[in-house]
Amino acid sequence: MINDVPLIMIREVGYEYPNGTKALKNINLNIFKGELIGIMGKNGAGKTSLIRTLNGLIRPNYGNIYIQNENIMTKSIATLSKMVGIIFQNPFHQLFANTVEEEIKFSLKSLNLSKEEIQKKIDEILFKFDLNKYRTRSPLNLSGGESKKLAVASIICRDPKILVFDEPTLGQDAKEIEFFINLINKEREKGKTIIIITHNIEFAYEYLPRTILMADGHIIGDGPTNQLLNNEFLIEQASLISPQVRQLSLAMQQLSLQPQNDINSKNDMINYLRNLIKSKSSKIQEDNF
């Protein structure tokens, strides 16, 4: 699935806001087609600024960004938004139409599609996101979760190759997070590249294969999520805390209960504990005999 030539190449990129805040400093990054990648770090680390450079909302002061081997520095936001779809944190920053259907239509208008194609896409996307029942309702009367779904739908309907989510799990209940996880899996199967900014460590540890850690405008770590989040030094640098599974496994190591170091997910831990309890209980039974 992942090819050798990066889909996104960020080279020596730096950006300073007009008020003098240096948001990005010498950023170098490769992101490959079909990757699911997380960006983590404390507030003000430069995560949102970095993703804003991908569709031209921020033009770096220096450096270059290539998408599909093309330098995007001179491309318009309108052109880039067809390739890179950014779904922002607050859905109420974009919902404005009279009905849910019109909200989706607005996103499709700039793609030069025929009326029939637009209608077909609207039907498909509303069905896919289970929003058909709200078709004629005002987007402003939807619940928090439904409005977030609509905001995501209004970007995914444009079929961009790269999907960028800013804090997708924020304020979402368990079912909504599950829906989101299914959605990113389906989009990945279609070959989409997905970038997720998140503060949700448990979510990242469980579902994101690769993570970039940022601090003070720099990338301080880039690699498999489990490796990065097991690294106490990097965790400290990025102002994060260790995932619960990691904390539990460290506590167990101190009790000499868990010698091996290959517990990297909730399921690993559940299996380990199950086996441990089984072996202990069979030992108790043997002792009783």
Next chain:
Amino acid sequence: MSLEFLNAFKFMKQKSFLHNLDPRAKLLLSVVYTVIALLFIQIIPLFFIFLSLIPLVLLGKIFKQWIKSIRGLSFLVLFIIILNTWFISLSFALAMVLRIYIMVSAFSIFFLTVDPNDLALSLISMKLPYEFAFSFSLAFRFVPTIANEAQNILDAQQSRGYEMQKKGLINQVKNLFPLLIPLIINSIKRAFYVAEALESRAFGSRKERTYYYSIKYSLKDYIFTFYLLVLLTFIIFIRVQINSMPDFLIWSLPV
């Protein structure tokens, strides 16, 4: 598109002669300059009045932000010049532009150098009910927040193919809906949240209040007020006697 222009009215804490003045003295400055700008329709007096604001801008160390507010008026200025030249004359158009610059500069100086908390206190000291004074300072405090939100809305809409520039006046007006509707709705929602937050902290439970900070009219405020009143009297005198003043004061362009 950048909405940086709104930042030209955002208070920034720093030490300067203007920042140290009492907010009431600065409010008087804005009022006096607005009044004297309205007294004239001749270019030369308005130009001198405008020039007299520049030392104040320098004293307040707010030159950069002031320039931004002036630059932010470009579109309006163009509109004023075209309409007034079309219907009246270029001289009148330039006078109107100077008038706008004076008023915006005077209020820009006020907003850039007055802390929103002091503003509420000064309004209360002018016997305005606390609720009104507080609402006013709250509105003032939310200007940069709304500017920031407007930028976020613009970013979110551009991320799904929205384009600012469209041909034709009707299309341009229609094109503002995706920005204005979320902005208005979020502002109304925020107003409710703020009201709830205030009520949960017993806002308005007692009529009589005490204040943590107090403001006092000091000697430099009295001197500044005196200067403003002398300026106002002098300008009114010139306005009344304008016909007996040197000719250059009433000079106007031939068109």
